[in-house]
Amino acid sequence: EVHLVESGGGLVQPGGSLRLSCAVSGFTFDKSWMTWVRQAPGKGLEWVANIKEDGSEIYYVDSVKGRFTMSRDNAKNTLYLQMNSLRVEDTAVYYCTTPGPIYWGQGTLVTVSS
Amino acid sequence: DIVLTQSPLSLPVTLGQPASISCKSSQSLVSSDGNTYLSWFQQRPGQSPRRLIYKISNRDSGVPDRFSGSGSGTDFTLKISRVEPEDVVIYYCMQDTKWPNTFGQGTKLEIK
Numbered sequence: 001e002v003h004l005v006e007s008g009g010g011l012v013q014p015g016g017s018l019r020l021s022c023a024v025s026g027f028t029f030d031k032s033w034m035t036w037v038r039q040a041p042g043k044g045l046e047w048v049a050n051i052k053e054d055g056s057e058i059y060y061v062d063s064v065k066g067r068f069t070m071s072r073d074n075a076k077n078t079l080y081l082q083m084n085s086l087r088v089e090d091t092a093v094y095y096c097t098t099p100g101p102i103y104w105g106q107g108t109l110v111t112v113s114s
Numbered sequence: 115d116i117v118l119t120q121s122p123l124s125l126p127v128t129l130g131q132p133a134s135i136s137c138k139s140s141q142s143l144v145s146s147d148g149n150t151y152l153s154w155f156q157q158r159p160g161q162s163p164r165r166l167i168y169k170i171s172n173r174d175s176g177v178p179d180r181f182s183g184s185g186s187g188t189d190f191t192l193k194i195s196r197v198e199p200e201d202v203v204i205y206y207c208m209q210d211t212k213w214p215n216t217f218g219q220g221t222k223l224e225i226k
Contacts, residue, residue: 044217044218044219044220045155045208045220047214047217050213059213061214062115095162095163100153101163101165102174104163104164105162106162107162
């Protein structure tokens with residue numbers, strides 16, 4: 001059974017940083033693109049970033065370019081999202097997902113507020 | 115970026131009756147490989163989204179056959195043949211033909 005478990009969310013001040021992690025099991029992690037998707041409270045879904053199987057290609061939505069860095073550790077079956085220079089509008093539940101996206105984690109809430 | 119416009123944003127439904135949601139794209143979603151990467155998701159309150167349909171009309175495993183997808187090019191539709199109580203939630207269309215992948219705004223079904 002596929003499991004994706006996000007962690008690392010929390011309350012941070014504008015301009016601050018957070019690092020999200022997503023532990024994956026039951027899935028051939030090192031052979032799959034992976035994705036972060038976010039959802040602001042009461043709002044719709046927004047694709048944030050994609051990363052290729054070996055990490056050699058990464059794509060970001062314009063609103064996070066230069067501030068967020070997606071990475072992966074295939075030996076640990078773990079996905080990461082380093083978020084710097086956080087803004088109030090980055091407040092959202094962040095989900096990691098497999099291709100499709102078929103499988104989703106339960107999400108981790110990031111709140112950016114002073 | 116490709117904009118997906120769903121309509122209606124709120125859909126009053128009658129249990130046991132059909133329902134239909136439209137998703138219109140600002141550009142053709144036909145990929146260079148000939149596939150059209152348009153999917154539909156369902157999201158229940160407090161839960162992660164669940165994919166129902168991929169590549170316009172293919173149902174995911176475990177999805178009831180009352181859900182169907184259709185369309186081509188820029189116009190797509192999700193249909194529920196007979197709405198059940200557990201279907202009265204939010205639905206999103208999504209394209210991953212062209213980066214950045216984008217979602218529609220969501221359509222909330224409500225009991226009439």
